[in-house]
Amino acid sequence: MEKFTRHVYSLARQVTLPHMLLERLPHLLAISLSLLILWSGIEPFARDVWIAEITPILMVFGGLTWLYPRFRFSNTAYLLMACWLFWHTVGSHYTFANVPFSWFNELVGSERNQFDRVGHFFVGFYAFAIAEWLLRKRHCTYLLATLFSLFLIMSIAAAYEIVEYWFAVYYGGDAGIEFLGSQGDEWDAQKDMLADTLGAVTALLLFAWLRPDRYESFPVRERR
Numbered sequence: 001m002e003k004f005t006r007h008v009y010s011l012a013r014q015v016t017l018p019h020m021l022l023e024r025l026p027h028l029l030a031i032s033l034s035l036l037i038l039w040s041g042i043e044p045f046a047r048d049v050w051i052a053e054i055t056p057i058l059m060v061f062g063g064l065t066w067l068y069p070r071f072r073f074s075n076t077a078y079l080l081m082a083c084w085l086f087w088h089t090v091g092s093h094y095t096f097a098n099v100p101f102s103w104f105n106e107l108v109g110s111e112r113n114q115f116d117r118v119g120h121f122f123v124g125f126y127a128f129a130i131a132e133w134l135l136r137k138r139h140c141t142y143l144l145a146t147l148f149s150l151f152l153i154m155s156i157a158a159a160y161e162i163v164e165y166w167f168a169v170y171y172g173g174d175a176g177i178e179f180l181g182s183q184g185d186e187w188d189a190q191k192d193m194l195a196d197t198l199g200a201v202t203a204l205l206l207f208a209w210l211r212p213d214r215y216e217s218f219p220v221r222e223r224r
Contacts, residue, residue, distance in 0.1 A: 026075075037058075049092070
């Protein structure tokens with residue numbers, strides 16, 4: 001199994017993208033995200049909602065930028081983390097209930113806009129990077145790394161729902177309703193947390209198969 005996985009990584013590096021592009025993937029993602037953030041701030045649906053929604057994006061993006069010279073994640077981790085960053089940025093522009101996403105809603109037979117639910121699923125992808133960091137830093141065993149990553153995502157999901165509640169109560173009116181994004185679903189918070197958890201489980205299953213802490217090379221020197 002280990003030889004097979006190593007072979008998959010070797011093929012991926014040789015066939016899918018040139019080596020230089022693989023090394024610069026985090027930079028390309030950062031440039032693309034920066035442009036998307038700028039676009040999202042141009043006449044958003046609701047300026048106060050945009051500020052509230054873009055704030056966590058800037059915090060995570062800034063943290064990853066600061067961490068990059070000190071610890072370079074695998075390309076897979078960066079791609080997975082980029083899913084939420086890009087998705088949430090688009091949502092900040094339209095507000096999640098108003099993103100043009102009817103094709104998907106019709107596909108799953110939902111009258112509710114499911115754009116935010118997919119975004120919560122993408123939040124769970126950060127479990128991949130958390131597990132990778134713990135194992136490459138040798139902070140714990142594989143089992144503890146996966147369990148900690150899963151429980152951390154679940155905790156963050158619950159905390160975010162509380163923040164949404166606080167914002168909705170503080171601002172009230174249309175801004176509070178748009179930020180809360182429940183769209184009339186009384187179980188919205190529970191479903192969002194479930195989506196976060198399922199995303200984390202998916203990411204950890206992918207991590208178990210790829211194990212980037214064993215096989216992928218990292219061109220940027222890590223500083224301890």
